Amino acid sequence: MKTDPVEFILANTNLTAPPHVPEIQLHLADEAHDLWIKTEDELQQIGLQPPFWAFAWAGGQGLARHVLNHPDCVSGKSVLDFASGSGLVGIAATLAGARSVLAVDIDPWARSAIKLNAEANGVAVDFSAEDLVGLSIDQEVVLAGDVFYDREFAARITVWFDQLLAQGKDIIVGDPGRYYLPKRRLEALGTYEVPVTRALEDSEIKRTTVWRFLLSE
Helix, strand or coil: CCCCHHHHHHHHCEEECCCCCCCCCEEECCCHHHHHHHHHHHHHHHCCCCCHHHCCCHHHHHHHHHHHHCHHHCECCEEEEECCCCCHHHHHHHHCCECEEEEECCCCHHHHHHHHHHHHCCCCCEEECCCCCCCCCCCCEEEEECCCCCHHHHHHHHHHHHHHHHCCCEEEEEECCCCCCCHHHEEEEEEEEEECCCCCCCCCEEEEEEEEECCCC
């Protein structure tokens, strides 16, 4: 890395609460559009991928809200926060009483963002940058917010989720209606009206549903 991630995050974000999860503080970008353009322009100079960790996405906010409202889904259990980004969902799971939380994201910058965000909320969240898709995991519960945005990725993780379900894992996803969401494989657990950044979405409120992933028949 050509730029120190912690220094960059602290310089380009403010500690604030996502609108739908006011119990949690995150280092978030004030103006998504400016930081996104800055990222594209300076990618080669600072070695930074698109900073998904700098925004509280609708699927993650809805899923975090559901976990806090229904702590029984994670309380006393080991949890994998898949494609964690800012760590919002993993932090929510910890606050809801999860026995342990492993946040996973292949973006190495997410490690620093999640560490800073966990510290801001007084919790401990472990981190891995390993691509776990297709691998067995030890955790009992998988939480995944906003992961069905790309055709190939959605197909890949659907196969993996099937493998995990066959092993007895519980998989809960939060999604605001992304195109590649496999709705026929899902059981709705709750719906939330989530305020989002208009620069990143097509509206200021995204109806987000939290689903339980089901084995194919």
